[in-house]
Amino acid sequence: MFSGAQISLYPMSDDYVGIILEALTALDPHRAQCRIETDDLSTLVVGPPERLFPAMRDLFVKASSGGIHCVLSATVSRGCPGEPDNPICTPTATAPPASLEARIAAARVAVAAAKLTGQPVAAQLSVYGCIDFLKQSGVFDRAKNFCTKLRGDAGPVFATLGEAFLSFGPPAGHVALDLTVSANSPSA
C-alpha cells in the first residue's frame, strides 16, 4: 500500500513565509515515520495512513496559534493504483470492523477520545460513503454542494477527517479525500 497527502498551508498574512516555516517545525515529531518533500504548490507527506491526520493537525494548529486567518488544503490518498508499494506506509493500526454500523461506532469512539487543542476550526471534505458517520461525529455542520462541512475544535475535527479516511471504504482499495480546514476567518 502507498499512503500520503499533498498538503498546502495558506496564512493570509504578509508574513506567510515566516508563519509557514515556523509551523513546519510542528512536523518534526512525525519526520522519523514519514518522507516529506516540498515544492512551490504543496508538501508531500508519505507515511502510515493513521499518521497523516495528526501531522496535519499539529501543522495547522501551530500555524493558526497566532490568530492569523489560515487555511490548510490537502489531497489525501491510500491504495492508489499505480503508486508503488512502500514499507513506510504500512498501517500500524488494526483494520476497522466489517459492518458499517460497527465502523461508525468505533469511529465515534475515536473522535470522542480526541484531545482538544483549543483552536476552533471549520472544515469541508469531498468524500463518499461515510456521510452517516460524519452526521454523528459531533462536529457535523451541514451538507453543501459537492462536500460536507464540519465545525469544532481542531482535535475532534481532524480526528473525524482521519476516521473518514481510515475506517470507511475498502481496507485495501483506493480512497482519496480532498479537504479544506480554516481557522480565524473573519467570515465565520
Add this chain to the structure above:
Amino acid sequence: MFSGAQISLYPMSDDYVGIILEALTALDPHRAQCRIETDDLSTLVVGPPERLFPAMRDLFVKASSGGIHCVLSATVSRGCPGEPDNPICTPTATAPPASLEARIAAARVAVAAAKLTGQPVAAQLSVYGCIDFLKQSGVFDRAKNFCTKLRGDAGPVFATLGEAFLSFGPPAGHVALDLTVSANSPSA
C-alpha cells in the same frame, strides 16, 4: 445535469479581505449565467460547465494582478448523483467527439486558442483519464504523487483545466476534479 464549483481564494497578504472583495468584481460578467453563494470556506458557483473555468480564470488573474502570492483552490463537479438537475447548468457547447484521439486533438486546439493573460501560474489537479491530453497540452510540468502539475500563462492553464473537466469522462456521467492554482510564489 448539475454543474458547479466550490472555489476558495487565498491571498497571502494582510489585505486579503480587500484583495478578495476586489477580485470578486471579476465575476460580474458571469453572474447573469450563474448562481453564486459564499460562506466562510468557499464560494459556490453553479452554472453551465463551460462557464466555470473562464470565471475562475478571471477571478484569479484579478486577484494576482497586484503581485501578491495568491492561490485558488476548487472542487469542480458535473453530473454528481444526488444533486438536483438545474436548467442554469445546461451546456451551451456541443458534446466532444467520441474517440479519445479526437478528444485530445480538439482539446489541444481549444488550449492553443486560449487568450494569453500575462499572468504566469503553476497548477495541479487530481483527475483520472486524461493524462495523455495533459502531457500534450503545452503547459504540462510533471507528474506528482496523487496529481499532475501544470505551468504556464493563466490563459492556457485554465483552458487546459477546463478541457480536462469538459472533454474527458462520460458526457452525462459524474466528473469531479480538484485543483490548485498558484501565482507569484517566492518558491517557484
